[in-house]
Amino acid sequence: MNYNVDERGYYGDFGGAFIPEMLYPNISELKKNYIKISNEPGFKKEFDSLLKEYVGRPTPLYYAKRLSNRYNCRIYLKREDLCHTGAHKVNNTIGQILLAKRLGKSRIIAETGAGQHGVATATVCALMGIKCVVYMGQLDIKRQAPNVARMKMLGAEVRSAESGSKTLKDATNEAIRDWINNPEDTHYIIGSVVGPHPYPDMVARFQSIISDETKWQLNKYEKRDYPDFLIACVGGGSNAAGLYYHYLNDERVKIIAVEAAGKGIDSGESAATSALGKEGIIHGSKTLLMQTSDGQITEPYSISAGLDYPGVGPMHAHLFRSGRAEFISISDQEAMDWGLTLSQLEGIIPAIETAHAFAILDLKKFKPSDVIVFNCSGRGDKDLSTYIDYFKL
Numbered sequence: 001m002n003y004n005v006d007e008r009g010y011y012g013d014f015g016g017a018f019i020p021e022m023l024y025p026n027i028s029e030l031k032k033n034y035i036k037i038s039n040e041p042g043f044k045k046e047f048d049s050l051l052k053e054y055v056g057r058p059t060p061l062y063y064a065k066r067l068s069n070r071y072n073c074r075i076y077l078k079r080e081d082l083c084h085t086g087a088h089k090v091n092n093t094i095g096q097i098l099l100a101k102r103l104g105k106s107r108i109i110a111e112t113g114a115g116q117h118g119v120a121t122a123t124v125c126a127l128m129g130i131k132c133v134v135y136m137g138q139l140d141i142k143r144q145a146p147n148v149a150r151m152k153m154l155g156a157e158v159r160s161a162e163s164g165s166k167t168l169k170d171a172t173n174e175a176i177r178d179w180i181n182n183p184e185d186t187h188y189i190i191g192s193v194v195g196p197h198p199y200p201d202m203v204a205r206f207q208s209i210i211s212d213e214t215k216w217q218l219n220k221y222e223k224r225d226y227p228d229f230l231i232a233c234v235g236g237g238s239n240a241a242g243l244y245y246h247y248l249n250d251e252r253v254k255i256i257a258v259e260a261a262g263k264g265i266d267s268g269e270s271a272a273t274s275a276l277g278k279e280g281i282i283h284g285s286k287t288l289l290m291q292t293s294d295g296q297i298t299e300p301y302s303i304s305a306g307l308d309y310p311g312v313g314p315m316h317a318h319l320f321r322s323g324r325a326e327f328i329s330i331s332d333q334e335a336m337d338w339g340l341t342l343s344q345l346e347g348i349i350p351a352i353e354t355a356h357a358f359a360i361l362d363l364k365k366f367k368p369s370d371v372i373v374f375n376c377s378g379r380g381d382k383d384l385s386t387y388i389d390y391f392k393l
């Protein structure tokens with residue numbers, strides 16, 4: 001079994017490019033060029049240099065002593081929360097803006113739900129002096145005012161998507177419509193390992209810097225370059241794909257993916273795609289998604305905006321179906337409690353998305369010799385008002 005994408009753009013049964021005909025030229029241009037361009041020495045040099053000097057990489061692999069003592073195993077945190085803009089998302093937007101420049105594009109569009117990917121995109125557009133339009137659901141614009149303000153400060157135009165449920169999927173539809181109308185000058189930066197091929201593989205490759213660094217960092221601390229377990233939260237799946245990437249075909253390493261159960265898998269308010277999803281097509285790729293019996297996409301729910309997505313990327317659908325990864329879902333309440341626990345055990349206030357991953361420590365038993373790497377995908381500053389309301393701080 002191979003867990004990387006194949007030449008047809010599939011991970012096992014999942015993936016592909018189910019797109020309107022009008023987008024064929026854009027998608028073929030990307031497909032033809034994304035590996036070639038990202039392997040050019042000039043590209044690599046600029047990408048590496050920006051990751052180092054601008055994003056602040058390598059991010060530390062931190063041995064969490066108090067957490068390890070409490071759970072009697074060896075726990076490391078890969079500190080993506082220390083990236084510029086506060087999460088892993090910028091690794092991908094830096095890669096894609098460099099690609100867009102080399103494809104001769106002068107305008108960037110993006111979709112955003114909570115605003116994190118919108119901010120990461122607006123950031124790199126400001127860095128490169130490229131025009132940026134971010135589509136966001138009208139409801140999300142209201143709910144995520146600080147990120148809307150950030151994008152505006154960074155010089156991006158935020159356009160309101162007012163159809164349907166006025167959330168992420170509607171913003172994505174608007175972005176796709178824009179791309180169809182502006183195929184020549186515009187590149188669409190997708191924010192996770194979702195969308196038509198080659199996006200899932202392209203985003204996974206840009207995020208794979210996470211496991212690339214993890215290998216040499218583990219070697220330094222543990223005298224072996226692989227852990228026993230890798231654990232990450234999964235919304236669309238980009239931080240997880242980055243952490244797993246160089247270990248996907250290494251069977252010594254067990255992989256755990258953590259989804260948001262919301263108010264409970266059977267509550268009707270959940271985002272646990274592996275438990276609730278069926279095969280279908282969303283945003284141009286065949287994957288697992290939450291849908292009604294007649295195939296309408298179900299509105300997902302999670303207290304964390306970044307995990308509030310009705311599907312998972314095709315790589316993760318394949319990891320689930322093949323049994324390569326174990327999928328566990330964590331409720332709002334368990335995640336929120338872990339936001340507080342990690343803060344007080346390690347002095348690290350995590351994003352609520354990230355807190356979901358740590359909650360598996362109460363569900364799974366580990367051996368004292370087990371080496372475990374958690375992806376600390378983002379910092380909790382953006383979630384402070386949710387923490388304040390929840391804990392009455």
Ligand SMILES: *Cc1c(COP(=O)(O)O)cnc(C)c1O
Nearest residue numbers: 192235236237238239306353378
């Ligand atoms: C966006 C986000 C996620 C979820 O997205 P993935 O593509 O699944 O990684 C997780 N954590 C943080 C901090 C985020 O901002």
